[in-house]
Amino acid sequence: MASGSNWLSGVNVVLVMAYGSLVFVLLFIFVKRQIMRFAMKSRRGPHVPVGHNAPKDLKEEIDIRLSRVQDIKYEPQLLADDDARLLQLETQGNQSCYNYLYRMKALDAIRASEIPFHSEGRHPRSLMGKNFRSYLLDLRNTSTPFKGVRKALIDTLLDGYETARYGTGGQ
Structure with missing residues (x-):
């Protein structure tokens, strides 16, 4: 009976190691996927300046035109007479x-x-x-x-x- 209990404990050790390895591999795949997902999202994010790779003159022109947008104030007529x-x-x-x-x-x-x-x-x-x-x-x-x-x-x-x-x- 003693030899049967040793055999079961050896199987248990192997199963625990297999399950531990499986959990580790799944967690590794999940974490890698999440890291890649956030890395791809951040490249296209809004924090990248407009005209990032543009020449200096073009960047200045873009900044000038974007600053003019704040000065535009227009409120259209809401209802036409023949609406x-x-x-x-x-x-x-x-x-x-x-x-x-x-x-x-x-x-x-x-x-x-x-x-x-x-x-x-x-x-x-x-x-x-x-x-x-x-x-x-x-x-x-x-x-x-x-x-x-x-x-x-x-x-x-x-x-x-x-x-x-x-x-x-x-x-």
């Missing part, structure tokens, strides 16, 4: 599901108003990146036709503007 969605608005009886159309019309109306959105003689543009409330209050304090406008009227306009721009339409 099909406006025709749906006039024919449908349930107006509550079309709140976004009223909001778009309100934003277009503010942009088309006589509020001077232009600066330094440029074309009219939106106040993207500026505080609309402080702009209107400054406009009231300068020598423009809006000099005597009451603050309550400006607050009403701004509440409507903020509801149209960010609100959900009071569902």
Whole structure:
């Protein structure tokens, strides 16, 4: 009986070593695969500078043009006068599901108003990146036709503007 137990313990040792080797090989393959996957992903990642292998003049031109992109401020007209969605608005009886159309019309109306959105003689543009409330209050304090406008009227306009721009339409 003693020799049978020694034989089983030898088989157990061999099996443990085989299983250990198998686990080691599988872990090695998995880790190598993950390392290669992350290495390939990082080569195409966003941290590589634009124009990395380009000549110096081309790099400078790319940087200049990319810096100009931040100065572009344009907000298009949201609804054209002949937009099909406006025709749906006039024919449908349930107006509550079309709140976004009223909001778009309100934003277009503010942009088309006589509020001077232009600066330094440029074309009219939106106040993207500026505080609309402080702009209107400054406009009231300068020598423009809006000099005597009451603050309550400006607050009403701004509440409507903020509801149209960010609100959900009071569902």
